[in-house]
Amino acid sequence: MNIFVSVLLFAGVFFFAIGTIGILRFPDFYTRLHAAGKCDTLAAVLVLLAVALFNLQDFTFGNLLVSLKILAIGAFFSITSPTATHSLTKAALVVGVEPWTKEQRQP
Amino acid sequence: MSTVFLAAAIALLLLILLSLVRAVGGPTVLDRIVGVNVIGTKTTIVLLLIGLLYGQVGMFVDIAIAYALLNFIATLGATKFFLRRKSVNLQDELIKEKEVA
Numbered sequence: 001m002n003i004f005v006s007v008l009l010f011a012g013v014f015f016f017a018i019g020t021i022g023i024l025r026f027p028d029f030y031t032r033l034h035a036a037g038k039c040d041t042l043a044a045v046l047v048l049l050a051v052a053l054f055n056l057q058d059f060t061f062g063n064l065l066v067s068l069k070i071l072a073i074g075a076f077f078s079i080t081s082p083t084a085t086h087s088l089t090k091a092a093l094v095v096g097v098e099p100w101t102k103e104q105r106q107p
Numbered sequence: 108m109s110t111v112f113l114a115a116a117i118a119l120l121l122l123i124l125l126s127l128v129r130a131v132g133g134p135t136v137l138d139r140i141v142g143v144n145v146i147g148t149k150t151t152i153v154l155l156l157i158g159l160l161y162g163q164v165g166m167f168v169d170i171a172i173a174y175a176l177l178n179f180i181a182t183l184g185a186t187k188f189f190l191r192r193k194s195v196n197l198q199d200e201l202i203k204e205k206e207v208a
Binding site: 013017023077083091 | 108111112115118119122125126128129135137138140141142144145148149151152155156159164165168169171172175176179182183186187189190193
């Protein structure tokens with residue numbers, strides 16, 4: 001059980017690190033948004049799953065309720081993060097942020 | 108087991124510092140909003156890990172829920188504001204202000 005929780009936790013932190021590197025390194029706004037969306041949903045839900053599982057180790061009714069709340073945060077993230085990404089993309093398109101093209105590549 | 112959670116929380120804090128680079132120095136305002144949004148997500152997770160470390164998850168879960176809600180509302184509000192304002196480039200505005208002055 002402990003090993004399973006550790007693997008989930010490590011996978012979550014790993015995907016968070018990848019998302020952060022993507023936010024720092026990608027060349028324009030839309031690609032950065034792509035990296036941020038991955039890091040918001042997948043990694044957060046992985047870590048939340050690990051915390052909920054670890055909390056259920058001594059099984060009582062109160063702990064079950066707390067774990068359900070943690071999973072509710074995960075469900076909330078998986079709804080709101082795509083919504084935020086969508087609205088940011090819409091704002092960028094309306095305002096006119098230019099996408100990165102192949103011609104702008106630095107040699 | 109608490110060592111693993113402590114290591115994960117410290118790693119997340121370092122990643123928050125890295126995201127802060129994008130939030131401070133992003134070329135447009137929307138880049139900053141993305142950085143702040145990601146920092147908010149990570150803070151929610153770090154709050155839960157702190158709760159595990161102190162052995163009071165039941166209390167910290169509620170704080171984490173409130174933080175997630177606030178983060179979402181703040182992102183949507185800021186996006187809506189800049190959608191109506193139709194300008195996200197701070198450099199352009201500074202140049203315009205100088206021309207007007």
